Amino acid sequence: MSLPMFCSSNIQRVPPVGVEHVDVSALLQEVAALRAEVGSFASIRSEVTAIRGIVSKAQESTLNMSDTVELVTENVSTAVDVTKAVPQLRRAGGGTFAALAVDLQQSGIKEKPKARQPVVGKATTSKLKTVTTTRDIDIFVSRLHPDTEENDMHECVSDILGDDYRNKTGCYKLNSKYSSLYSSFHISVNVNVFNFKDILEVLNAPESWPEGALIRRYFKPKNG
Numbered sequence: 001m002s003l004p005m006f007c008s009s010n011i012q013r014v015p016p017v018g019v020e021h022v023d024v025s026a027l028l029q030e031v032a033a034l035r036a037e038v039g040s041f042a043s044i045r046s047e048v049t050a051i052r053g054i055v056s057k058a059q060e061s062t063l064n065m066s067d068t069v070e071l072v073t074e075n076v077s078t079a080v081d082v083t084k085a086v087p088q089l090r091r092a093g094g095g096t097f098a099a100l101a102v103d104l105q106q107s108g109i110k111e112k113p114k115a116r117q118p119v120v121g122k123a124t125t126s127k128l129k130t131v132t133t134t135r136d137i138d139i140f141v142s143r144l145h146p147d148t149e150e151n152d153m154h155e156c157v158s159d160i161l162g163d164d165y166r167n168k169t170g171c172y173k174l175n176s177k178y179s180s181l182y183s184s185f186h187i188s189v190n191v192n193v194f195n196f197k198d199i200l201e202v203l204n205a206p207e208s209w210p211e212g213a214l215i216r217r218y219f220k221p222k223n224g
Helices: 024-088 097-106 150-161 193-203
Strands: 134-144 169-174 183-192 214-217
Touching: 134 193, 150 169, 150 183, 150 193, 183 193
Parallel strands: none
Antiparallel strands: 134 183, 134 214, 169 183
16 A cells, blocks of 8 residues: 655645644653653752761761860870879888989999990190091082083182192083083092081082082982
8 A cells, every 4th residue: 555645845834733643652752751850860869868968977077086186185284294293103112202212322323324425536736646537528510511621620629629639539520411501510529527517518609619500419329
């Protein structure tokens, strides 16, 4: 059975669809979708209720914590008061602990002597000879002109410390990341331990180096 098919060039000339021609199945699908959305709202309401319960529990725990802090503070203050009262406590056998300490001292028991710090001699008129103890001061100098060489750096350090440290100074040019822009050096000066602090202050003084140079302590790599 073949049904005729019609086409309209002007949709406004087509009469509207009446109630008797409405697709009931489509309406049922829309109603089912609305019911599903209402059900999701109910689940959201239960989640909000659960979140409110969690927040209330957190507030209660915060209040309990504040009470605990106040209790600890009171206990600490009480402990301090007890500590102050300790010298007045008495032993079970009678008498105070202070009196017991006096009796022990009178019986010949002495307190353990405190360890004394070693003494380092400073006299220069003694005929005895001592071993000279030296240390190395390692300095990192950077932001210098790329044409700066080790001899130039050695002369600069000699001008800063004097000729006495000319043979005790080592200058080593480092491989800079941008060697065409600047050069960096490792300066090592061997000094007496008595002069270590003074020489270190001179090498770290901004007035000792040219303007713009970067100076800091140099730490040797662990692998060498």
